[in-house]
Amino acid sequence: MNTHPLRELIKNAKLMSGIRQSYGTPTYIYVKGQIEHNVNRLKNTLATYFNKSHICYAVKANSNPHLLRLMKSVHPALGGDCSSPGEIYAAELSDIDPQHCIYTGNYESNNDIAIALDKGIYLNLDDETSFDRLLSVGMPKRISFRLNPGFGKGTFSQITTAGENAKFGIPAEKIIKAYQKAQDAGIKQFGLQCMAGSGNLDEDYWVELLTAIFYHTKKIESKLGISFDFISIGGGLGIPYKDEDTPLDYDRLFSKLSNLMYHNYPDKPSAPALWVEPGKSFIGDAGFILSQVTGLKESYKNFVGIDAGMETLMRPALYGAYHRMFKVGEHGMNNGSYDFTGPICENTDRIAIAREFPKVKEDDLIAIMDAGAYGYAMSHNFNTRPRAAEVLLDGNAHRLIRKRETIEDIFSGCNV
Secondary structure (H helix, E strand, O other): OOOOOOHHHHOOHHHHHHHHHHHOOOEEEEEHHHHHHHHHHHHHHHHHHOOOEEEEEEHHHOOOHHHHHHHHHHOOOOEEEEOOHHHHHHHHHOOOOHHHOEEEOOOOOHHHHHHHHHHOOEEEEOOHHHHHHHHHHOOOOEEEEEEEOOOOOOOOHHHOOOOOOOOOOEEHHHHHHHHHHHHHHOOOEEEEEOOOOOOEOOHHHHHHHHHHHHHHHHHHHHHHOOOEEEEEOOOOEOOOOOOOOOOOOHHHHHHHHHHHHHHHOOOHHHOOEEEEOOOHHHHHHHEEEEEEEEEEEEOOOEEEEEOOOOOOOOHHHHHOOOOOEEEOOOOOOOOEEEEEEOOOOOOOOEEEEEEEEOOOOOOOEEEEOOOOOOOHHHOOOHHHOOOOEEEEEEOOEEEEEEOOOOHHHHOHHHOO
16 A cells, blocks of 8 residues: 555645635645655666666656756756757756756757757757758757657556657657668767656566667667667656555666666666656655635535636546545545536546545545646646646745736736
8 A cells, every 4th residue: 555655744734724825726735855855766766776877857747947946956967858948948947957958849840949959958859850850950969869669658548658659759660760860961979768658657667668779779889880878768757646556666676777778788887878857756746736625516426526627637637547635634534435526617627536535515625646747737727717826835834936827817918
């Protein structure tokens, strides 16, 4: 049984009520100590098992610059995994050096490429046509290509980012041709990236993935005579979303990956660096949504209405994702099965379906857990509802790191 690391915090009804009084609901809350723990855990494990390594935080998971600066304070060499000009901006705003970052677009425009090239970011290209567009803009000193090894694995089909149904990456049978094209154009520094899925908790998957990557890097090296500066396994390090999920054992996992690396590259000083692009493993379990019960309804099902709907947290409607939920305080035993729904005019507006839960009443506080990654980042304004506030919690002290949006803010761009 996996106990949530923030479970005891949610029992602190006085603290949670104080946050509601200060900022209202729904509000995203991020726990400073948990973020620091998550960053240190990966940083220290990589340093233990790899001669060279680099971490590029996946800015897409949560781009709040206060949180990125916090991560960088724990790991000063932190880079960013960026996939848009906006994410480059967020990284720079957070004092992350663009030259420590990797830019992985897909079907990117010339303007996107030009911005990334101008910033000196390590360009990671999704296709040969991306390289053609790059050449029409300028010539970098270094690039990598994104490999699609022909298989992938993710918590949901929608976040399985490799294999025959994925829109990402260069098929394995075409990867040598892509590097040949870049080499012929004069590129001399290379990396290789492969992001095959998200939310993975299966150690064997990572071993299978890195084995496949090395199979292709060795073929490329043999055919073209190039050496790789780095090999990136992308992101996808999962977190437990359910009590029964088993967390990844980082020591065991990265020990296996290290053995694979130095079996294929026995000369450690000249071996490629291992790059990792974590998102939810840094911020996912460190964030939760504080929401308020707005109404109860007995219909063909029992409904609990809350003020955080699919506009606040999109993952359940988009993927059928499961998020643990706790009644704030010492809530007692479960009292029945409920659907938790927000105020949005869509029947997909369900944060939880048939969830066993304690008895609640209007104005009770509910914590929706593991919302730090792809929570606020995916929130939106459907039904013209303003986006939530964001708060950083350090012990019992809290501060606002993003103001609650107003209705007037939504229409501010219409003043033309």
